Amino acid sequence: MTAPASDATTAARTLIRQGWASIALWMTLGLLLEGMLGYKIPAYLNDPQRRELFRLAHAHGTLLGVLLIAGGLCIRGGVIELQRIAAGALRLGAIMMPVGFAVAGIWHPEGDPGIAIWLVPPGAVLVIFAAISAALASRPSRTR
Numbered sequence: 001m002t003a004p005a006s007d008a009t010t011a012a013r014t015l016i017r018q019g020w021a022s023i024a025l026w027m028t029l030g031l032l033l034e035g036m037l038g039y040k041i042p043a044y045l046n047d048p049q050r051r052e053l054f055r056l057a058h059a060h061g062t063l064l065g066v067l068l069i070a071g072g073l074c075i076r077g078g079v080i081e082l083q084r085i086a087a088g089a090l091r092l093g094a095i096m097m098p099v100g101f102a103v104a105g106i107w108h109p110e111g112d113p114g115i116a117i118w119l120v121p122p123g124a125v126l127v128i129f130a131a132i133s134a135a136l137a138s139r140p141s142r143t144r
Helices: 007-038 048-076 084-106 115-137
Strands: none
Touching: 007 048, 007 084, 048 084, 048 115, 084 115
16 A cells, blocks of 8 residues: 655646646647648638647647646656645646637637637736746745
């Protein structure tokens, strides 16, 4: 029988697992985008806004996946002690941003992104909050 994992170990594992899943998902989307470009799929080629939103989804999703893994490794290595709310904000923001871009590119009125684009700003705020929390958590303590 093994001892239960600490909260920090569980948070680190969760961030790392979500990070790798995010990289796999959004890199797969990137491969599909390359395929649509290579096979000259009209629904993709003839809609510059869709192309841009899908590229933004791919790029943000992949890079936020890397950020999730980095955060998990920093927690596991004892570099930071990220609060549960900050880890949750990072996880949620890493989902909201790329999904907002992707869904906004699927259905959009002429000249405007779809309504799902409204997921992006709050997702960005959550990621920024988590980054600030991580930066503050990594400061050296002022004990004498």
